Amino acid sequence: MKKYERKLDNIPIKLKSEENKRKFYLDLYNNNKEVKPRWNTLRESGIKVVREYLLDMTNRSCAYCGKRISDSTMDVEHFLPKCEFPYLAYCIDNLLPSCKVCNQNYKGDFIPIEIKSKKIIEGCVMNLQEYDYIYNKEQVLNELCSQTRIIEPTFDIISENLEFDPEFFLYTTKSNIGKETNKMFFDKSEFIELLEKMSNVVKYIVKGNGSNDEEIINALIELEGYEVYYRGFYEYWNKEKQNNRL
Ligand SMILES: [Zn+2]
Numbered sequence: 103m104k105k106y107e108r109k110l111d112n113i114p115i116k117l118k119s120e121e122n123k124r125k126f127y128l129d130l131y132n133n134n135k136e137v138k139p140r141w142n143t144l145r146e147s148g149i150k151v152v153r154e155y156l157l158d159m160t161n162r163s164c165a166y167c168g169k170r171i172s173d174s175t176m177d178v179e180h181f182l183p184k185c186e187f188p189y190l191a192y193c194i195d196n197l198l199p200s201c202k203v204c205n206q207n208y209k210g211d212f213i214p215i216e217i218k219s220k221k222i223i224e225g226c227v228m229n230l231q232e233y234d235y236i237y238n239k240e241q242v243l244n245e246l247c248s249q250t251r252i253i254e255p256t257f258d259i260i261s262e263n264l265e266f267d268p269e270f271f272l273y274t275t276k277s278n279i280g281k282e283t284n285k286m287f288f289d290k291s292e293f294i295e296l297l298e299k300m301s302n303v304v305k306y307i308v309k310g311n312g313s314n315d316e317e318i319i320n321a322l323i324e325l326e327g328y329e330v331y332y333r334g335f336y337e338y339w340n341k342e343k344q345n346n347r348l
Contacts, residue, residue: 103329106160108256114155117194120226126146126192127227133263137188141178156199163327164201165255166287171325177205181254186213189223195239214247241259252283268338271297304335
């Protein structure tokens, strides 16, 4: 898992203007009483810009597993899910680009237990809605749900919570939120099998004594993503080679 920087001075106009957002929030639900999935329709202008902003933030990778994603394969993930927190559905600071497996199969509508049933809303609708808290990320993530949530990769320092072990293809957890995150995304047989295959590929590359190993690793990352893992395995196998264990 990797930390990404969220550039809040560079927000697309669609989600910067309070007036625009209020318009969205006043027209929040579809006929089935679900929050309108605005980020998945390109009929409204400006949506692609929001998707591109998110992709750009993570260098076109899933914010959780690191897999390469594109406009056509990404999901716009709500860190605090829109079913429970509808008045954060259009808050840019609550959106992450994700692959479909992480968003739909693993995370789903996960809600930290401490904030279940709390009404947390964006400031721009404070005159229109009842609320318990106006959204303030520091307060919500560090005070209201500091124990049972998962890591937010644009907010938390990864190394304080998780450490990747390239020898055994797993994460050592250092905090409660590290544990929750590991359980949700990484401690899965299919992910561990994928890591083992990545490690083998890198091992063959390092073993081959070629002069352009680093370029091959960079090309693999360009193609598939998973930067943290490819670089971790590359460092690991080079060390093994230096110690004559390869
Ligand atoms: Zn993913």
